Amino acid sequence: DQQVKQNSPSLSVQEGRISILNCDYTNSMFDYFLWYKKYPAEGPTFLISISSIKDKNEDGRFTVFLNKSAKHLSLHIVPSQPGDSAVYFCAAKSVRQLTFGSGTQLTVLP
Amino acid sequence: DAGVTQSPTHLIKTRGQQVTLRCSPKSGHDTVSWYQQALGQGPQFIFQYYEEEERQRGNFPDRFSGHQFPNYSSELNVNALLLGDSALYLCASSLLDRAYEQYFGPGTRLTVT
Numbered sequence: 019d020q021q022v023k024q025n026s027p028s029l030s031v032q033e034g035r036i037s038i039l040n041c042d043y044t045n046s047m048f049d050y051f052l053w054y055k056k057y058p059a060e061g062p063t064f065l066i067s068i069s070s071i072k073d074k075n076e077d078g079r080f081t082v083f084l085n086k087s088a089k090h091l092s093l094h095i096v097p098s099q100p101g102d103s104a105v106y107f108c109a110a111k112s113v114r115q116l117t118f119g120s121g122t123q124l125t126v127l128p
Numbered sequence: 129d130a131g132v133t134q135s136p137t138h139l140i141k142t143r144g145q146q147v148t149l150r151c152s153p154k155s156g157h158d159t160v161s162w163y164q165q166a167l168g169q170g171p172q173f174i175f176q177y178y179e180e181e182e183r184q185r186g187n188f189p190d191r192f193s194g195h196q197f198p199n200y201s202s203e204l205n206v207n208a209l210l211l212g213d214s215a216l217y218l219c220a221s222s223l224l225d226r227a228y229e230q231y232f233g234p235g236t237r238l239t240v241t
Contacts, residue, residue: 022170050228061132061218061232062171107170114159114227115184116220118170 024119041108132233153221
């Protein structure tokens, strides 16, 4: 039973445009949500997070939106750059444990 | 400031053997978590160590065990290896009460033949 789902395995976006990555969850006990970026042969790198008591958090080109009623969060990257091409994982925290989605491969085309 | 380091980078073992993977946390961190990432999947939580004790455990069999040393470094041991144990094993470190800030190492790629 997947508690965190990323339904799009891949996404291609033109450089300069907006990238929107989506994530759905089922467990109401999650209190923190995170996005990680992963390049090949490297471990995941923390990108941005949001507490369950907020609905938006912004950091430079990255914004995470949380819709608790829909149990849905999204990551917006504006503008997208070729260096953003990577696998993006959504993760959710309950107690001290992270539960990850299966990832979305983002390709930003020059 | 050294980040999370893991050794070895790659490992090939035969079914039924035992393996030990090692992790050194980021400087200042006291908590180590281990994850298994199968191909095409997200990392799956194995267990977490703090103060040399296992604090939390995911849905993994007892063949998976660990240890944390006084210097906060950690080992992951897997006994009686199965082909399905082939995966990338990731170590993440954090402060106990800031589990939302986990820093990952590059991982150890384990192949079981």
